[in-house]
Amino acid sequence: MGLSTLAFLRGVASWKKETKLKREAALPSCGGTYPGGPITCTQRNAKVCILENVYWKQFGLIYFVWVASLALQITKNYYTTCSTLYWVVNLLQIPVCFGVSLFEAFGLYKGWRKISSNNDSTSKLRAWQLIILCIFGIVAGTVGALLGLGGGFIMGPLFLELGVPPEVSTATSTFIMVFSSSIAVVQYYLLKRFPVPYGVCLTVVATFAAFVGQHAVRKVIAVLGRASLIIFTLAFIILISTISLGGIGISNMIKKIEHHENMGFESLCNYNA
Template sequence: MAVHGSKRWAVKWVAEKVLVAFLLVSVYVASSQQNTDQKTISSASNETKGVDTKAHHAEGFYKHTWPEMKFGWKIIVGSIIGFLGSAFGTVGGVGGGGIFVPMLTLIIGFDARSATAISKCMITGGAGATIFYNLKQRHPTLDMPVIDYDLALLFQPMLMLGISIGVAFNVIFPDWMLTALLIVVFIGLSFNAFFKGVKTWKKETIVNKEARQNVRLNDTERTGNAAHPQTEETANESHTNTNQSRKKVSVIENIYWKELGILVSVWILILALQIGKNYTTNCSALYWALNLLQVPITVGTTVYEAVLLYKGKRKIASKGDQQTRWRVHQLILYCTCGIIAGIIGGLLGLGGGFILGPLFIGLGIHPQVASATSTLVMAFSASMAVVEYYLLKRFPVPYALYFVAIATAAALVGQHLVRKAIAILGRASVIIFILTLTLSVSAVLLGGVGIAHMIQKIENKEYMGFGDLCTYRK
């Protein structure tokens, strides 16, 4: 035990040192590149002035607002909000983008598109730290990892395809419609998650009450059967040791490498298509060909997983039931939910975590597993957006590094504290209530920002109707 304890402290010490070093490097890079960024901004604005006004691409008209990075109340308040948003968002499995974007626009001073890009960076950092933390964790009640790789493989390809479709519709739909949809979706998810949390809390209360009654009965039996105390204690100790040995699995054994490899392969292929699409003429034959190539990759991967589930060769073990074969209508419903989650996420400029987290909990997945699996799926879509935004130069690197460090540290702290809280209280429903709180705050903040943006466009007499996909460049 002492050896294991020392190893754990050593790992924690190394992690703390690495985190501190990362923060210092971020601050150093920020200070060293500050002047360079200002020159880049001025040159970019000069280039923007020279754009042909007959060109209808959004890329030509886009003027970013990147505030100077200097220590002050804005950085302090933004760091605190970013820390809390990442801690709560990663615990709930939703990332925290609904908190990051308003913070970056209203407090730090970024324009909406740059704020979205930095928000994706923060989500990727927090999700990466959460995945690293969860790779060592086991399911709280079953003999399996806390990440359900089969569930991720069923939803991730459809989510990424849905996000691509949602982004296209985002260009077409006017802002007022997107704002209304955002408010309705978030309010609906918040109420659904709250009622699910209350239901789970009541179930946990019954289970805890029965457990206390069983402990009292066992104590009474031990008192009455004093002649055999050693036998009962030996049986209890052997049962406890069996559970501990079942949960003590190395990280290598805790990862399903085949499923993870398929997820990464889909991510690489879709990313390559998205990057290639940025270098084609909008709405050209090659543009649509690269778009349509996403369909066989994503649908083929999901169908492959669905067929294995249908034949009983795989199962969604985290549901905890004994169902060995899935029916066709169940698999179609799950895949449809995945693509709808992606479309809504793409429409609102969010990752799929805000939809998948409540969806997994609604499907009966354990809250800890729902959070861990949703975070894994969300990490793929968020990291893909980060790569694209970086190639398009949509965010200042020093600012991004600083807030990524904040989000990463917050994710690790949030996961550790919530695990402790669940162990002490014996209630995994804490995660659902954190999810509800995050969704509610995001609905208020994003809805407020969206309404303010619409009012500004009305005052400026800007066009608020439907757009045209073929006059837009991402």
């Protein structure tokens, strides 16, 4: 609820700023104004090769974490659950993720790594800001793993607070979710625990819905010239997800308590990973 409110307030602020920019801007916005100013037709229509638009070093770091985490997740299944080697292999994921996060945080702190999309190429993040970012990242991963919610619900509003435009924020959080979810898909498939027809059906439906949603939002933004609509959409989705997930969870918990059913809390060592 707090994240939803935070995103909504950020949307209101962006809406007011867009209104001011639309009144003051002499150049056509071509369907969007951002905190750094209006987007001109020349800027919006400029096209480059997709290979030139990829930050290969950063992509390589993410891919390294993906491969290392997947390898460790698969390797631990070859050891007895809760054995010494099992926990050693399992906990090796921490230094891998911590090392890459520390490297990126050091670059943001020193200034040779920039958040270029917030239109402030000279800014440096302070130590306390980096610590908060890492904490939110851990919370996002934990919530995503325990509740099945995408980490974008947490990272999206956080990116907005950093001054990242809503389109970039949504795309970034969604892109990162691909890596976390794909690790689980590959792992369960190799362990023969993944229902392929069910997964294919969900993939087709989700892909179709993503293209339709993206096309619809782009059209609406082009007509109204307000990218803040993405922020309001994010706030609404977070609100609905919180209410539905929380309501269903509380309802199921009450029923289990009334019928003295197992709440699902068992020893981690009773099951294989």
